Amino acid sequence: VVVVAALAACNRDRGAPGVKTIKPDSFLTLRGSGPKSQRIANYKIDARLDAVKHAITATETLTWTNTGTTAVDSLPFHLYLNAFKNDQSLFMKSSKGVVRGAHASDTAWGYIQVESVQVGGVELASKFHYTPPPTAKDDQTVAELPLPQPVLPNGVVEVNFKFTAQLPEVFARTGYKGDFHMVGQWFPKIGVRQNDQWECHWFHVNTEFFADFGTYDVSLTVPTTYRVAATGVLVTANEAAGNTRTLTYRAEDVHDFAWMADPYMNVLTGKAKVEAPPGGSDDTVEVRVYYRAEQKEFAQRHLDAGIGAIERFSADYVPYPWPIMSIIDPPMDAVDGAGGMEYPTLVTTAGDTVFARPGVRFPEYVTIHEVGHNWFQGMLASNEAEEAWLDEGVNDWADSHVMAELYGATGSAIDWMGWQAEAMALRRAFADDPSALPSPIATAAYAFVDNRNYALSSYDTTLRALSTLEQTVGSLKFAAAMKAYTKAWAFRHPTGRDLFATLGKELGQDLTWFFGPVFHEVGGLDVQIRTASCRPYHPPRGIFDDGSGGHKTKSEVESPETGSFKCDVVLQNTGTFHVPVDLELRFADGSVQTRTWDDKGGESWKAFELDSASRLTEVWLDPKNKLALDSPVLHHQRLEGDGAASLRAAAWVSSAAQTLMQLVGP
Amino acid sequence: MAMRLGLADMLSAGTRGVSRYTGTLLAVFVVQSLVAAACMFAVAMVLAQAFAHLPLFDDAVDGDLVALIWCVRYAQPSFVAIGGILLGALLLWQLASWFIVGGLYGVFAQRPEGRAETARCFGASGAATYLAYVKLALCSLPGYIVVLFALGTGASLVGTRIWHALTMWQLIGPLLLAMLPGLLLLHVLWTISDYARVELTLRHDSHDPGVVVTYLRSAAYVIRRPVTLVHGGLGWLGLLAVTAFYAYLAQGHPMYGTEGAITLFVARQGVSLLRMAIRVGVLGGQVELGRSRPLPPRRVEAKVDVKA
Numbered sequence: 001v002v003v004v005a006a007l008a009a010c011n012r013d014r015g016a017p018g019v020k021t022i023k024p025d026s027f028l029t030l031r032g033s034g035p036k037s038q039r040i041a042n043y044k045i046d047a048r049l050d051a052v053k054h055a056i057t058a059t060e061t062l063t064w065t066n067t068g069t070t071a072v073d074s075l076p077f078h079l080y081l082n083a084f085k086n087d088q089s090l091f092m093k094s095s096k097g098v099v100r101g102a103h104a105s106d107t108a109w110g111y112i113q114v115e116s117v118q119v120g121g122v123e124l125a126s127k128f129h130y131t132p133p134p135t136a137k138d139d140q141t142v143a144e145l146p147l148p149q150p151v152l153p154n155g156v157v158e159v160n161f162k163f164t165a166q167l168p169e170v171f172a173r174t175g176y177k178g179d180f181h182m183v184g185q186w187f188p189k190i191g192v193r194q195n196d197q198w199e200c201h202w203f204h205v206n207t208e209f210f211a212d213f214g215t216y217d218v219s220l221t222v223p224t225t226y227r228v229a230a231t232g233v234l235v236t237a238n239e240a241a242g243n244t245r246t247l248t249y250r251a252e253d254v255h256d257f258a259w260m261a262d263p264y265m266n267v268l269t270g271k272a273k274v275e276a277p278p279g280g281s282d283d284t285v286e287v288r289v290y291y292r293a294e295q296k297e298f299a300q301r302h303l304d305a306g307i308g309a310i311e312r313f314s315a316d317y318v319p320y321p322w323p324i325m326s327i328i329d330p331p332m333d334a335v336d337g338a339g340g341m342e343y344p345t346l347v348t349t350a351g352d353t354v355f356a357r358p359g360v361r362f363p364e365y366v367t368i369h370e371v372g373h374n375w376f377q378g379m380l381a382s383n384e385a386e387e388a389w390l391d392e393g394v395n396d397w398a399d400s401h402v403m404a405e406l407y408g409a410t411g412s413a414i415d416w417m418g419w420q421a422e423a424m425a426l427r428r429a430f431a432d433d434p435s436a437l438p439s440p441i442a443t444a445a446y447a448f449v450d451n452r453n454y455a456l457s458s459y460d461t462t463l464r465a466l467s468t469l470e471q472t473v474g475s476l477k478f479a480a481a482m483k484a485y486t487k488a489w490a491f492r493h494p495t496g497r498d499l500f501a502t503l504g505k506e507l508g509q510d511l512t513w514f515f516g517p518v519f520h521e522v523g524g525l526d527v528q529i530r531t532a533s534c535r536p537y538h539p540p541r542g543i544f545d546d547g548s549g550g551h552k553t554k555s556e557v558e559s560p561e562t563g564s565f566k567c568d569v570v571l572q573n574t575g576t577f578h579v580p581v582d583l584e585l586r587f588a589d590g591s592v593q594t595r596t597w598d599d600k601g602g603e604s605w606k607a608f609e610l611d612s613a614s615r616l617t618e619v620w621l622d623p624k625n626k627l628a629l630d631s632p633v634l635h636h637q638r639l640e641g642d643g644a645a646s647l648r649a650a651a652w653v654s655s656a657a658q659t660l661m662q663l664v665g666p
Numbered sequence: 667m668a669m670r671l672g673l674a675d676m677l678s679a680g681t682r683g684v685s686r687y688t689g690t691l692l693a694v695f696v697v698q699s700l701v702a703a704a705c706m707f708a709v710a711m712v713l714a715q716a717f718a719h720l721p722l723f724d725d726a727v728d729g730d731l732v733a734l735i736w737c738v739r740y741a742q743p744s745f746v747a748i749g750g751i752l753l754g755a756l757l758l759w760q761l762a763s764w765f766i767v768g769g770l771y772g773v774f775a776q777r778p779e780g781r782a783e784t785a786r787c788f789g790a791s792g793a794a795t796y797l798a799y800v801k802l803a804l805c806s807l808p809g810y811i812v813v814l815f816a817l818g819t820g821a822s823l824v825g826t827r828i829w830h831a832l833t834m835w836q837l838i839g840p841l842l843l844a845m846l847p848g849l850l851l852l853h854v855l856w857t858i859s860d861y862a863r864v865e866l867t868l869r870h871d872s873h874d875p876g877v878v879v880t881y882l883r884s885a886a887y888v889i890r891r892p893v894t895l896v897h898g899g900l901g902w903l904g905l906l907a908v909t910a911f912y913a914y915l916a917q918g919h920p921m922y923g924t925e926g927a928i929t930l931f932v933a934r935q936g937v938s939l940l941r942m943a944i945r946v947g948v949l950g951g952q953v954e955l956g957r958s959r960p961l962p963p964r965r966v967e968a969k970v971d972v973k974a
Contacts, residue, residue, distance in 0.1 A: 354836060420730075637719050646717055661698060665766060
């Protein structure tokens with residue numbers, strides 16, 4: 001009773017929130033001139049937040065252009081919020097109600113109710129129908145709108161919606177928790193037409209999003225006590241009836257619009273310096289971190305990481321094109337559901353914990369990863385349902401470089417009390433062996449055997465694969481090729497094939513030997529030292545023909561040991577991936593020899609014979625740690641065992657044992 | 667009427683006991699060190715079996731975090747085996763400690779002179795009370811189950827709060843608060859056991875008290891005399907302070923190489939000896955207070971039966 005009372009007394013009373021002073025942003029919606037994309041799907045939305053019911057009532061006008069070669073007689077729409085309408089949606093069935101440790105509420109469901117849909121003034125609500133997948137008949141995350149008249153190639157159609165979006169208790173990126181509202185995937189959103197086929201997949205736990213670029217003009221009416229962060233630039237802020245105000249945002253060349261509303265958020269602002277656009281002089285991006293007071297210590301870390309990320313990604317790939325970036329640090333009771341998600345010009349971060357001491361850079365990593373998504377998916381808008389690895393894994397690879405650039409190569413992820421760990425190495429150490437995964441990297445997100453395989457393949461294995469390739473072809477060349485890829489495909493919809501083609505072209509190599517097995521086949525890399533031995537060398541002994549029909553015997557006396565050594569090392573690769581392997585051989589006299597096994601498939605083992613003046617002491621396969629796809633544990637071996645480190649570790653264990661003994665006895 | 671002993675008397679009795687029977691203390695420490703050393707060699711063999719040929723483990727021991735993660739993942743069964751060795755050593759020491767504590771209480775109670783007499787007294791007392799101590803441990807079990815329940819309930823109460831902790835105070839504050847009832851109860855139970863052991867040792871020859879009765883009488887005694895709890899609590903605080911001080915000093919000094927390993931070994935053994943001296947000093951103080959307790963009822967019939 002005492003404990004419960006004491007804990008209850010510790011709860012902070014925030015008091016009533018005050019009216020916020022809001023001023024429109026002073027910058028243009030794009031850095032440099034636009035448009036940067038085709039702007040196929042353009043939205044105008046007027047929305048009002050009911051902060052008590054956690055619901056949004058809105059009208060939406062979509063203007064869509066048919067850029068295909070055939071006429072279109074119906075339009076598919078995503079209604080993502082219906083994933084949270086009941087436990088029979090594809091999302092709930094595939095997630096079993098749990099995403100990243102957050103559990104879906106059994107009582108606070110979320111949904112989107114389309115009350116009206118009109119084309120050319122004709123009401124079509126009765127014809128607007130759900131198209132569920134065969135495995136989830138109650139799924140309502142995709143609906144089809146038959147059109148009264150087909151949209152011809154290059155034709156434009158305007159669709160008007162009235163809808164209500166009821167937010168769930170925060171789960172899987174969207175929803176409310178107390179006064180905090182994270183509003184994502186909240187409006188009817190048209191699918192993408194590619195090669196005259198629609199891409200509009202049902203919302204599945206593994207699938208994120210895919211949409212066309214366009215402009216968004218969104219008016220949000222919220223209580224005056226609420227602070228709002230949203231995609232794009234705040235154009236106007238006008239007081240409205242009933243202690244509300246209407247905030248109008250405009251975003252250009254983006255493919256989504258998300259926003260956050262919360263009465264207790266504070267704002268921390270900084271500026272990132274990036275390359276000015278051609279013909280322009282605006283070389284700054286305003287970075288804002290939205291945080292609750294108790295998370296102030298972490299806000300500065302997120303701000304610094306956000307600024308660093310924008311500057312590094314801009315330098316390494318293409319300059320950030322928008323003038324603003326908002327980083328939301330969700331309240332601690334909402335972070336499992338809302339943290340770690342990316343939208344154009346707005347991301348949510350995570351990682352705030354007492355264990356993330358300065359130098360333990362998990363908060364920074366999350367921010368850098370989510371900001372990085374503004375390149376890999378925000379600008380290079382790949383299809384996350386079909387090729388999740390193309391943004392998640394590629395972004396992870398880029399993040400590890402940005403982390404190293406910002407915090408140093410050896411301790412980029414952890415540099416705390418003498419402990420150091422580099423981001424990529426840490427990810428690799430915790431990841432599963434790729435050969436243990438039944439679905440290869442290039443599997444559609446919804447087709448993975450399970451969420452774990454999806455996550456490991458799309459993030460870690462892709463990161464490790466790209467790193468292995470990078471180390472194989474050379475870091476500088478690979479970085480230049482990746483930059484070329486981003487320049488070529490920014491504001492378009494690249495596919496994995498496009499990435500492979502661009503890299504092959506830029507690197508001047510046929511890389512099918514790598515991409516095929518690594519991305520499309522089940523398996524892994526398993527290079528090992530099979531045997532390593534060394535023996536004193538002597539000239540041949542035994543009975544030999546003397547060339548005249550007789551024999552000559554060479555004994556130990558005639559062929560004494562020379563003092564040099566003959567050594568054999570056999571490497572094997574029992575995995576399905578093959579890459580060139582470096583070998584370093586160390587000898588007792590301190591000399592070192594290197595060899596390379598140029599394995600690009602076709603061989604499963606390789607033997608090396610060496611002559612040496614000294615005995616072989618260590619064999620080090622992949623000494624520069626290039627083979628990120630493989631486990632390094634057995635790559636470095638001594639021929640003679642040495643128990644010094646074991647004894648040292650055992651001494652520590654026994655000291656701990658003695659401490660525990662003194663707890664149970666004298 | 668006997669003078670009522672206070673905390674200062676107990677502390678000085680403990681100090682006197684430790685200084686007078688330094689040899690006994692060292693002998694017990696050597697035994698403990700031998701158990702720890704055996705544990706060390708067993709662990710070293712397990713580790714060497716897995717890692718003697720892998721320089722990656724050298725890096726891990728030298729503080730390479732990523733290498734350590736790889737090694738732990740690679741040789742999980744070895745680390746499970748090490749856990750088993752650790753548990754075995756603790757169990758062994760628990761069993762041995764019933765003899766050792768009985769011996770120490772006997773020495774402090776009878777105050778023998780000379781090395782041989784002290785050794786005889788230690789062995790005789792330890793052997794005489796061993797079974798009674800085992801019964802006492804069984805008698806204490808229900809109390810420890812309540813402690814586990816209290817600790818578990820406390821932890822579950824603050825689980826979410828700790829998960830979302832942003833500062834050290836937010837982490838440690840609720841945790842301490844939640845664990846406090848369980849820890850206090852544990853301290854009370856340990857103190858009761860200690861005074862029951864003192865009683866069983868002091869009155870073994872004269873009264874042969876029953877274990878359950880002694881446990882219950884000791885519980886009543888400890889509750890009536892809070893100085894018992896304060897005295898034992900000071901002992902635990904001393905133990906904690908020495909450990910924390912060593913951890914503070916050792917922080918940032920990895921002590922590589924043979925010289926470092928020897929320095930580390932000596933430092934750790936020094937710390938262990940100091941902690942043992944504190945523990946033994948507490949036992950000495952408890953015996954001093956235990957002497958002043960009212961005598962238990964005689965179990966004359968039991969004595970008669972045995973002689974018959």
